[in-house]
Amino acid sequence: MAIEREEILPKYWYNIIPDLPKPLPPPRDPPDAEFSRIDLLRKIMPKEVLRQQFTVERFIKIPEEVREAYLNIGRPTPLMRAKRLEEMLNTPAKIYFKFEGATPTGSHKINTALPQAYFAKAEGVNHVVTETGAGQWGTAVALAARMYNMESTIFMVKVSYEQKPQRRTIMELYGGKVYASPTNLTEYGKKVLAENPSHPGSLGVAMSEAIEYALTNNYRYLVGSVLDVAILHQSVIGQEAMKQLDILGEEPDILIGCVGGGSNFGGFAFPFLGAKRGEKFIAVGSYEIPKFSQGDYMYDFPDSAGLLPMVKMITLGKDYVPPPIYAGGLRYHGAAPSLSLLIKEGIVEWREYSEPEIFEAARLFAEAQGIVPAPESAHAIKAVIDEALKAKKNHERKVIVFNLSGHGLLDLPNYESMMKRLLK
Numbered sequence: 001m002a003i004e005r006e007e008i009l010p011k012y013w014y015n016i017i018p019d020l021p022k023p024l025p026p027p028r029d030p031p032d033a034e035f036s037r038i039d040l041l042r043k044i045m046p047k048e049v050l051r052q053q054f055t056v057e058r059f060i061k062i063p064e065e066v067r068e069a070y071l072n073i074g075r076p077t078p079l080m081r082a083k084r085l086e087e088m089l090n091t092p093a094k095i096y097f098k099f100e101g102a103t104p105t106g107s108h109k110i111n112t113a114l115p116q117a118y119f120a121k122a123e124g125v126n127h128v129v130t131e132t133g134a135g136q137w138g139t140a141v142a143l144a145a146r147m148y149n150m151e152s153t154i155f156m157v158k159v160s161y162e163q164k165p166q167r168r169t170i171m172e173l174y175g176g177k178v179y180a181s182p183t184n185l186t187e188y189g190k191k192v193l194a195e196n197p198s199h200p201g202s203l204g205v206a207m208s209e210a211i212e213y214a215l216t217n218n219y220r221y222l223v224g225s226v227l228d229v230a231i232l233h234q235s236v237i238g239q240e241a242m243k244q245l246d247i248l249g250e251e252p253d254i255l256i257g258c259v260g261g262g263s264n265f266g267g268f269a270f271p272f273l274g275a276k277r278g279e280k281f282i283a284v285g286s287y288e289i290p291k292f293s294q295g296d297y298m299y300d301f302p303d304s305a306g307l308l309p310m311v312k313m314i315t316l317g318k319d320y321v322p323p324p325i326y327a328g329g330l331r332y333h334g335a336a337p338s339l340s341l342l343i344k345e346g347i348v349e350w351r352e353y354s355e356p357e358i359f360e361a362a363r364l365f366a367e368a369q370g371i372v373p374a375p376e377s378a379h380a381i382k383a384v385i386d387e388a389l390k391a392k393k394n395h396e397r398k399v400i401v402f403n404l405s406g407h408g409l410l411d412l413p414n415y416e417s418m419m420k421r422l423l424k
């Protein structure tokens with residue numbers, strides 16, 4: 001029912017920054033900076049996006065036009081109960097998931113692509129630029145740009161460009177222009193290629209190329225994760241989920257999400273944290289990209305070229321290149337500053353799972369619920385299964401809620417690769 005949907009869709013974005021247990025170390029320029037990265041941000045980010053990045057307001061009004069766009073792409077997304085998974089695990093726990101795979105682009109990424117594109121358009125820009133790994137973010141930007149009649153250019157990590165031709169097709173269907181990064185279109189790309197002509201690309205490199213390209217052409221750069229503003233926009237997920245749980249009369253005990261840069265986790269979990277609902281929060285990363293177990297909490301660059309301001313985060317280092325055969329996603333080298341702080345303060349717990357573990361979890365979930373999860377989201381599912389089994393052992397009727405950040409229908413090559421390598 002239209003009225004009900006509009007009531008569940010929030011009118012404000014929630015910003016956790018003022019509610020953090022400690023002040024968040026601010027983005028800053030490197031000590032010996034020959035140019036100011038913060039000034040550079042002013043040139044490439046839409047002004048309103050930059051303002052929201054640095055705001056300390058707790059709630060920010062969602063423009064009516066953006067709310068309308070959210071309704072058009074099918075928000076609020078469903079909150080579903082994984083009844084059959086509960087039965088298969090024989091657990092007394094109840095398992096719910098917020099299904100962000102229900103948006104047209106198949107993931108949560110559209111939640112911030114839309115407002116960022118809207119704010120770019122509002123200042124008269126007609127072209128937006130970004131990077132993408134697996135293609136989820138690039139797809140979201142290409143659609144958001146099209147919805148506001150803008151052009152889009154997407155720098156896609158070269159290995160994914162080759163392994164994920166279908167994602168490229170969707171971006172091109174939406175009218176996006178897609179390049180395999182490293183490219184010869186930017187000085188940074190040329191430098192990387194000069195050092196290693198067969199460089200497979202990385203998110204950090206693609207990010208740097210997108211930023212440079214936006215700057216040179218006076219286009220706007222849209223940021224997919226890590227920065228506070230992306231998490232702010234994603235807060236529609238958790239706010240909707242709270243209302244949907246209220247309708248069901250449920251109170252969540254355990255909240256779980258996967259972490260690449262931290263945007264779906266933050267968007268889902270932070271509204272619960274802010275409202276003091278839930279006793280345990282679990283952020284799940286990849287064992288193969290071990291930022292939680294092996295990363296340092298320090299000031300680092302979000303991108304490899306060091307064009308963005310440094311932020312204090314848990315990081316493996318800006319030049320980190322993920323293992324090439326690994327197909328599980330979550331390849332980014334750092335975790336958002338707000339999430340990093342909450343982990344360091346012991347408020348959010350972390351887990352890391354290996355590719356064989358997440359593959360098994362994905363298979364079980366697909367068999368139980370019929371939904372093929374994104375490999376990224378399968379990390380969250382593995383933690384859900386472990387918590388549900390723990391509840392069984394302890395005879396506890398826990399309510400577990402997790403964010404299913406995307407579907408995996410365009411990640412079938414990943415599953416194919418995993419099946420070949422992992423099934424005997």
Ligand SMILES: Cc1ncc(COP(=O)(O)O)c(C=O)c1O
Pocket residue numbers: 107108133134136137224225226258259260261262263264265330374376377405406407
């Ligand atoms: C479906 C899906 N889930 C999760 C992520 C991880 O990103 P983030 O931590 O910013 O949500 C991605 C990144 O591309 C994704 O496509």
